[in-house]
Amino acid sequence: MALEVEHKFLLANENWRQAVERSEIFRQGYLSSQPTSSIRVRICERRAWLNIKSATVGTHRLEYEYEIPVTDAEEIMAHLCKKPLIEKTRHYVRHGNDLWEIDEFEGANQGLIVAEIELDEIGRAFDKPAWLGAEVTDDLRYYNNNLALHPYSEWGEKP
Amino acid sequence: MALEVEHKFLLANENWRQAVERSEIFRQGYLSSQPTSSIRVRICERRAWLNIKSATVGTHRLEYEYEIPVTDAEEIMAHLCKKPLIEKTRHYVRHGNDLWEIDEFEGANQGLIVAEIELDEIGRAFDKPAWLGAEVTDDLRYYNNNLALHPYSEWGEKP
Numbered sequence: 313m314a315l316e317v318e319h320k321f322l323l324a325n326e327n328w329r330q331a332v333e334r335s336e337i338f339r340q341g342y343l344s345s346q347p348t349s350s351i352r353v354r355i356c357e358r359r360a361w362l363n364i365k366s367a368t369v370g371t372h373r374l375e376y377e378y379e380i381p382v383t384d385a386e387e388i389m390a391h392l393c394k395k396p397l398i399e400k401t402r403h404y405v406r407h408g409n410d411l412w413e414i415d416e417f418e419g420a421n422q423g424l425i426v427a428e429i430e431l432d433e434i435g436r437a438f439d440k441p442a443w444l445g446a447e448v449t450d451d452l453r454y455y456n457n458n459l460a461l462h463p464y465s466e467w468g469e470k471p
Numbered sequence: 472m473a474l475e476v477e478h479k480f481l482l483a484n485e486n487w488r489q490a491v492e493r494s495e496i497f498r499q500g501y502l503s504s505q506p507t508s509s510i511r512v513r514i515c516e517r518r519a520w521l522n523i524k525s526a527t528v529g530t531h532r533l534e535y536e537y538e539i540p541v542t543d544a545e546e547i548m549a550h551l552c553k554k555p556l557i558e559k560t561r562h563y564v565r566h567g568n569d570l571w572e573i574d575e576f577e578g579a580n581q582g583l584i585v586a587e588i589e590l591d592e593i594g595r596a597f598d599k600p601a602w603l604g605a606e607v608t609d610d611l612r613y614y615n616n617n618l619a620l621h622p623y624s625e626w627g628e629k630p
Contacts (some may be wrong), residue, residue, distance in 0.1 A: 343510060343523065344503035349551045351502060351510055362521070362537065364502065366551060374550060377542050378521065384535050391533060392525055394507045 317431040318373075319438075320454055322445035322471060328427070329413055332403045338415075341393025345457035352457070353385050353393060360385030367457075394460050396420040406442045420463035423470075426454055446471070475588040477532075478597075479613055481604035481630060486548045487586070492563045496572075504616035512544050512552060520542030526616075527630025553619050555579040563619070569614055579622035582629075585613055605630070 325459040340354040345367070352363040360382045365373040389397060399419040410429055417424040428450070429438055448454045448471075453462065464470070472583065475511040490511070499513040503527070507547055511522040519541045525533040548556060564571040569588055576583040607613045607630075623629070 328598065343508055344505060346505075362523075364521075365553065374546070376547065377537075378537055378539055380535075380537055387533070388523065390558075392523065396506075405493065426629060462561055 313315045315435050317436075317451070319429050319431070319447060320445050320449045321424050321427045323414070323427055323428050323443055325447040326441050328403070328405050328412075328441065328443040332414075333406055333407045333411075335401050335403045338400050338402055339389070339397055339454065340391040341391055341395075342396075342457045342460045343443050345387065345461070350455075350457040351378075353388050355382060358382060358459075380413065396460065396463055398456050398460055405441075408439050410438055412441070416429075417459070417464060419457050423455070423466065424464040425461070476593050476595075477608070478588050478590070478606060479608045479610075480586045480606050482573070482584050482586055482602055483604040484602050485563050487562075487571075487600065487602040490564045490566065491573075492565055492570075494560050494562045497559050497561055498548070498556055499555045499615065500548040500554075501548065501616045501619045502551055503554075504553075504620070509614075509616040510538075512547050514541060514544050514548070518539060555619065555622055557615050557619055564600075567598050569597055571600070576618070576623065579624050580618050581624065583618070583623040 324395070336356050338354055338356050340352055343353065349367050349369060350365050354361050354363065358405045360380050362378045364376040364378050396419055398417070398421065400415045400421070403414040403416065403440040405414055405427075412426060412427050412429055414427045427444060431438065452458055453467070495515050497515050499511055500514065502510040506526060509524050510525050511524070513520050513522060519539050521537050521539050523535040555578055555627055557580065558574070558585050559574045559576045559580070562573040562575065564573055571588055573584060573586045578605065586603060611617055612626070
């Protein structure tokens with residue numbers, strides 16, 4: 313079991329791009345999103361994973377992840393996942409001792425950029441980079457499973 | 472990908488017990504059951520698996536299975552699966568060239584016994600043993616994911 317403590321933010325400007333260490337392209341879909349859990353399939357380069365997360369809203373979740381064959385992941389995405397799939401580039405940005413993950417969405421969620429930090433304990437203090445915007449940790453719309461159901465391109469008003 | 476072609480039957484009598492080759496105890500739970508797919512965690516002896524099935528009703532389904540750590544499976548069952556869990560003994564019964572799986576349920580589904588055959592191709596003929604009862608392949612109530620939601624002990628009228 314891994315206990316995941318995460319905080320999500322919008323971005324105030326583009327200055328984070330200067331600090332990108334590396335980037336990866338993710339394609340992922342949801343088999344299920346319900347009150348208790350979400351189940352995700354993700355392909356990144358030539359590897360794929362199945363991920364189970366408890367659906368507790370906020371900063372504290374149970375998470376399990378298993379590597380699976382890419383060919384299985386492709387089939388599961390094509391036949392069993394909700395559409396649209398989530399397509400995004402994840403940029404890894406170092407700030408002090410913290411590694412931020414900045415997700416730049418494409419496809420049906422193009423235009424959305426979200427920064428996320430995962431902490432190893434609940435309530436641990438962290439330094440906020442100057443490029444960080446409003447916190448959206450508790451805003452359900454920004455969860456990837458919800459972006460697969462209600463993509464950013466269809467939001468009436470955008471923050 | 473595995474294509475699963477299965478037929479389910481009730482039992483006409485207890486004569487199948489004389490032909491049991493071996494039996495295993497299964498405990499399993501469902502993370503999700505929905506129109507597109509079901510996701511199951513199963514523990515059998517000291518091993519555990521995560522299983523994804525397309526929810527097509529009838530004899531033709533997509534299926535994927537991955538072994539996972541038993542400790543993960545125990546936690547996922549305790550925290551994320553629908554209750555009641557499915558508890559059953561699976562008996563393997565040889566009849567001619569076919570290996571039948573006969574599931575004898577316990578717990579909330581005690582009293583229910585279902586025989587199942589998995590074929591390697593759609594429409595392949597198979598010999599029906601004399602102990603076989605009515606076919607219930609198309610009866611949704613007998614699917615394990617539905618037995619986790621509406622267990623046999625709560626059915627009003629029993630066949």
